Amino acid sequence: MGSTDGDNNDGITVLDVTTPGKPAFCFVNIGESMEPLTATEYLRGSYSAPDPDTLESLSDEEKQAELCNLEAISNFDDMPLVTEDTLCRVWPEEYGEVEDDDDDVENASAVQDQLAVSRGQKYQSLTSIEEIITRLKNEAVSEAGVDLSGLPLDGQQLLTVLKDSGPFKRLDVSGNQQVDKVVFLQILEAHKPLQWINITGCSISDEDLKELLFDHRKLFYFIGRIIHPAFLTGDPRDEFPNALRFTILRRLNNEASSVSLPFFGIDQLIQNLTDAVELCHEPDSLALFMEPHSVTLATIFASARNKDEDWPDRDVEIMPRRSFDPLKGGGYDIVVHNFPQRDKRPKYAIVLPQVEGQQREILDIATFLRHMEEQGSPPTDPNAAKSLVDRINSSYKLMLNLNASMFQMTRAAAVMENGSKIF
Secondary structure, three states, X not given: OOOOOOOOOOEEEEEEOOOOOOOEEEEEEOOOOOOOEOHHHHHHOOOOOOOHHHHHHOOXXXXXXXXXXXXXXXXXXXXXXXXXXXXXXXXXXXXOOOOOOHHHHHHHXXXXXXXXXXXXXXXXXXXXXXXHHHHHHHHOEEOOEEEOOOOOOOHHHHHHHHHOOOOXXXXXXXXXXXXXXXXXXXXXXHOOOEEEEEOOOOEOOHHHHHHHHHHXXXXXXXXXXXXXXXXXOOOOOOOOOOOEEEEEEEOHHHEEEEEEEOOOOHHHHHHHHHHHHHHHOOOOOHHHHXXXXXXXXXXXHHEEOOOOOOHHHOEEOOOXXXXXXXXXXXXXXXXXXXXXXXOOOOEEEEEOOOOOOOOOXXXXXXXXXXXXXXXXXXXXXXXXXXXXXXXXXXXXXXXXXXXHHHHHHHHHHHHHOOOOOOO
């Protein structure tokens, strides 16, 4: 989407939150020079500054308006301006191409390469796995997790190091070409549940991931985030099996919105559901989740956010897929059925994965959390889990069956399939 394709008049505001703690801004007049403008330049294009010699002759209303203008401008005093180069990089068709400074790119790359080489060389001089483990316990293992990124370890050495590292929730093995799908599978089997694992730059292709997800589906019910380009493309051709699907259904007009995740971890799911419940239990807020606004639902489930973390500071580590087969395709299903009447409580159901020859079982939220704990994935924050249970129990009723909702979802899915498969 171009910067000027939205609903606007003759100008736009651009906010760059690449670094959330240090946002930058600019304004752009559409159809004119298309260059970044300061707050003063943009505002004075519509509201000229009064002549200092005539200030006393202004009416009270005009003086108040000018005070508002000055206050609006001052709000941007401490923010840097988005550069023209940035606009060109984001929207080259509108603002023109920009040539990278080869020296800067090469220097930055050289610094990163040197750091990786330096880290690797420290371990190449070690002659035994025992020495490597001892060094790693001091340098690579911390409360934040285990960082083995870029280290010259073969698959067996890496697995041995992890075995002797004690329990951990986060693991970085990025940049190690010795980590292939076989090693990755062994990591998942030996160290579940994991909250986060980075496998970028490893010998694991998109097809390898699809194979593992289909052949070892249950392992992916216990991992919060897998960092790999395959899960960030949003390409509808990269179809992965469903580990967890969240569907909101509104009886009015057969509207439905649904997202599917190829893996999930219980801690992040609790936070995602908490965020969703806060927004979707009120009829007036439900429109945020329905077509064409279902990007809100994708945003919630794309986010790796701690309960006390502001939304601008969250990590986005996966692009959820839109699902067109509610209650089909395996995995867990969470269904919310809202009603347009304010006096009618919405309903929900959490449905266990299909077991051949059996009817799928419906659980309430408390029973679902106990089920996940029995499966080996207990929540690490009992207070967050209890808060979610209390929120849902106070606002929702449990569905006794899914027959009526399934009929509604089937009709809604037929409409949804005519649209795009990605957000």
